[in-house]
Amino acid sequence: MSDKLEEFRKFRERMNDRILEAGNLEIKRFFALDSRTYEAGALDVKTKELLGLVASMVLRCDDCVTYHMVRCKEEGVTEEEFFETFSVGLVVGGSIVIPHLRRAVDTLDQLSREAEG
Amino acid sequence: MSDKLEEFRKFRERMNDRILEAGNLEIKRFFALDSRTYEAGALDVKTKELLGLVASMVLRCDDCVTYHMVRCKEEGVTEEEFFETFSVGLVVGGSIVIPHLRRAVDTLDQLSREAEG
Amino acid sequence: MSDKLEEFRKFRERMNDRILEAGNLEIKRFFALDSRTYEAGALDVKTKELLGLVASMVLRCDDCVTYHMVRCKEEGVTEEEFFETFSVGLVVGGSIVIPHLRRAVDTLDQLSREAEG
Amino acid sequence: MSDKLEEFRKFRERMNDRILEAGNLEIKRFFALDSRTYEAGALDVKTKELLGLVASMVLRCDDCVTYHMVRCKEEGVTEEEFFETFSVGLVVGGSIVIPHLRRAVDTLDQLSREAEG
Amino acid sequence: MSDKLEEFRKFRERMNDRILEAGNLEIKRFFALDSRTYEAGALDVKTKELLGLVASMVLRCDDCVTYHMVRCKEEGVTEEEFFETFSVGLVVGGSIVIPHLRRAVDTLDQLSREAEG
Amino acid sequence: MSDKLEEFRKFRERMNDRILEAGNLEIKRFFALDSRTYEAGALDVKTKELLGLVASMVLRCDDCVTYHMVRCKEEGVTEEEFFETFSVGLVVGGSIVIPHLRRAVDTLDQLSREAEG
Numbered sequence: 001m002s003d004k005l006e007e008f009r010k011f012r013e014r015m016n017d018r019i020l021e022a023g024n025l026e027i028k029r030f031f032a033l034d035s036r037t038y039e040a041g042a043l044d045v046k047t048k049e050l051l052g053l054v055a056s057m058v059l060r061c062d063d064c065v066t067y068h069m070v071r072c073k074e075e076g077v078t079e080e081e082f083f084e085t086f087s088v089g090l091v092v093g094g095s096i097v098i099p100h101l102r103r104a105v106d107t108l109d110q111l112s113r114e115a116e117g
Numbered sequence: 118m119s120d121k122l123e124e125f126r127k128f129r130e131r132m133n134d135r136i137l138e139a140g141n142l143e144i145k146r147f148f149a150l151d152s153r154t155y156e157a158g159a160l161d162v163k164t165k166e167l168l169g170l171v172a173s174m175v176l177r178c179d180d181c182v183t184y185h186m187v188r189c190k191e192e193g194v195t196e197e198e199f200f201e202t203f204s205v206g207l208v209v210g211g212s213i214v215i216p217h218l219r220r221a222v223d224t225l226d227q228l229s230r231e232a233e234g
Numbered sequence: 235m236s237d238k239l240e241e242f243r244k245f246r247e248r249m250n251d252r253i254l255e256a257g258n259l260e261i262k263r264f265f266a267l268d269s270r271t272y273e274a275g276a277l278d279v280k281t282k283e284l285l286g287l288v289a290s291m292v293l294r295c296d297d298c299v300t301y302h303m304v305r306c307k308e309e310g311v312t313e314e315e316f317f318e319t320f321s322v323g324l325v326v327g328g329s330i331v332i333p334h335l336r337r338a339v340d341t342l343d344q345l346s347r348e349a350e351g
Numbered sequence: 352m353s354d355k356l357e358e359f360r361k362f363r364e365r366m367n368d369r370i371l372e373a374g375n376l377e378i379k380r381f382f383a384l385d386s387r388t389y390e391a392g393a394l395d396v397k398t399k400e401l402l403g404l405v406a407s408m409v410l411r412c413d414d415c416v417t418y419h420m421v422r423c424k425e426e427g428v429t430e431e432e433f434f435e436t437f438s439v440g441l442v443v444g445g446s447i448v449i450p451h452l453r454r455a456v457d458t459l460d461q462l463s464r465e466a467e468g
Numbered sequence: 469m470s471d472k473l474e475e476f477r478k479f480r481e482r483m484n485d486r487i488l489e490a491g492n493l494e495i496k497r498f499f500a501l502d503s504r505t506y507e508a509g510a511l512d513v514k515t516k517e518l519l520g521l522v523a524s525m526v527l528r529c530d531d532c533v534t535y536h537m538v539r540c541k542e543e544g545v546t547e548e549e550f551f552e553t554f555s556v557g558l559v560v561g562g563s564i565v566i567p568h569l570r571r572a573v574d575t576l577d578q579l580s581r582e583a584e585g
Numbered sequence: 586m587s588d589k590l591e592e593f594r595k596f597r598e599r600m601n602d603r604i605l606e607a608g609n610l611e612i613k614r615f616f617a618l619d620s621r622t623y624e625a626g627a628l629d630v631k632t633k634e635l636l637g638l639v640a641s642m643v644l645r646c647d648d649c650v651t652y653h654m655v656r657c658k659e660e661g662v663t664e665e666e667f668f669e670t671f672s673v674g675l676v677v678g679g680s681i682v683i684p685h686l687r688r689a690v691d692t693l694d695q696l697s698r699e700a701e702g
Contacts, residue, residue, distance in 0.1 A: 019570070033260060034208055054171060055174075055175045083609040095442050095619050141435065144437065200258040277552045286556055318516070321378050322506075329415070332385075333415065335370065339369055377501060384676060387493075389673070399673060403673055403677060406642075408640075431626070435626050443644070
């Protein structure tokens with residue numbers, strides 16, 4: 001993993017552990033529910049992750065975008081499919097999405113280098 | 118069409134005509150771009166419409182939700198697929214999405230009655 | 235209940251039933267979690283409902299505001315406490331909160347008339 | 352005034368009076384500050400109202416859009432200037448702005464009919 | 469104070485001074501109003517700071533969350549109360565709140581170390 | 586340019602090139618449309634850039650704020666005009682705008698030093 005992705009992953013893991021250990025039941029259930037929501041059902045995992053990605057993009061949450069991009073890449077989403085998903089996010093959410101799009105494409109390039117690496 | 122859907126469609130059509138006739142070139146181009154974005158590419162039309170639907174839901178735009186639901190229905194999205202898309206929108210966007218979810222399910226029932234009707 | 239509040243309550247109940255019957259497990263769990271979150275813990279129910287109210291107000295969700303106001307009223311929140319909660323929502327969220335504040339105060343007056351009965 | 356604009360104006364006035372009479376000092380000060388912000392300074396009133404309009408549009412607050420359109424019309428904003436302001440709002444805020452744009456153009460037509468009245 | 473908190477505090481203080489010196493009367497009044505809003509009234513300071521915290525969290529403003537957490541800590545808010553406030557923010561605002569929740573819990577741990585320190 | 590502004594400019598340019606080379610037609614058209622929207626029309630460029638700035642501020646997009654501030658500075662916007670635009674953004678968007686206001690004023694000071702430099 002690149003440094004930026006690695007840092008994201010480590011902080012995410014460390015804080016998720018810390019949060020779940022704190023023992024607030026509602027937060028624990030939310031985290032469990034969050035995972036279940038992207039499991040295969042009538043829609044397959046890839047489609048659900050694309051839904052999570054575009055929702056994260058229009059709400060302009062960089063960490064959420066990174067997370068769903070990692071998962072999408074694992075599910076075999078191609079560069080062309082990523083860009084079409086981004087185009088929906090851009091048109092729905094407007095030019096304020098652009099800075100997040102730039103960072104998303106930077107993440108995409110890091111994920112591609114790792115896959116090749 | 119039900120009365121509510123019919124009223125939405127009429128106002129939408131009348132105002133879109135009015136807006137495009139006003140002659141602002143940027144707005145005209147945005148409307149054209151908005152349509153193109155959901156055309157088939159690496160992702161099929163159904164997937165793109167689901168992306169538009171979930172993005173509209175987390176941004177809590179009832180009219181956008183209605184529009185993409187009509188299009189999704191035309192693309193053969195099933196009730197189970199609608200609800201899975203809604204579940205992603207709900208988990209990503211939180212309980213403030215619930216009032217829009219209620220109205221979306223009401224719209225779904227109207228669309229189903231029309232399809233049967 | 236006033237007509238407006240009654241209509242809100244009826245639509246809310248009817249659609250919640252419809253949604254829960256649809257059988258999407260994630261949505262059902264989200265609804266259950268949503269209820270649990272406002273139960274007494276380290277913070278009492280009144281404080282949690284005030285938190286839900288101000289969060290709904292800054293996110294400008296009228297139905298959520300109405301719901302939490304009904305619950306706050308049941309928990310004995312006074313008019314002065316309502317207005318102080320509104321003032322936090324207004325200062326945090328800005329003048330775009332004002333239309334929602336107007337509707338919230340209208341709801342407050344309806345709730346007061348009902349209480350006086 | 353058209354029925355829709357008249358209804359908006361009446362509810363706005365009635366609730367503003369009600370809110371200011373409630374005696375919450377912070378809310379009163381916010382309302383006073385809100386008015387002062389659009390007074391002439393280094394920028395003229397028309398420019399400030401256009402700023403208020405585009406901010407209201409990207410935040411998708413219909414009542415705020417209506418209020419600033421009434422004020423812009425009083426300051427002599429032309430239809431072409433309105434549409435250029437809308438185009439900035441649309442491009443910055445994306446397609447979720449479109450339903451608000453439709454209602455804004457409907458309001459514009461009502462304001463024009465009154466002016467011709 | 470930890471480095472991160474110290475950096476936040478310094479930049480905040482330096483820029484607040486710079487902004488207030490610039491002499492824009494509306495901004496000065498807004499800053500004064502912002503402070504007043506959290507003073508004791510019908511609701512006590514602790515409750516008002518919790519309201520400010522949850523509002524900041526659902527609007528996903530990290531700096532605002534940090535500020536209100538510092539104030540809440542000063543008002544004696546316990547870890548359990550913090551987590552219950554976070555749980556309301558998470559359920560209302562959805563999974564996009566999670567990255568902000570992670571950073572908030574990191575801030576909480578820094579505040580606890582300082583208090584012990 | 587200051588280091589921070591220089592870094593922003595470089596990343597922006599590099600990623601814009603990368604995005605446009607990727608060949609997604611909708612994204613390319615959106616970028617072209619985004620540029621056109623701020624060209625002179627019934628409203629002059631300075632006014633349009635101020636509209637873009639206030640819209641970016643209330644939507645709390647730091648990179649968008651920086652971009653429009655650079656353009657506004659080129660169009661001769663004075664410090665007083667910047668602050669009045671900020672005051673509209675602050676009153677419309679509320680105290681959650683303040684962290685972005687702090688960073689915007691920091692950017693303003695960097696732009697002024699460069700202009701003098």
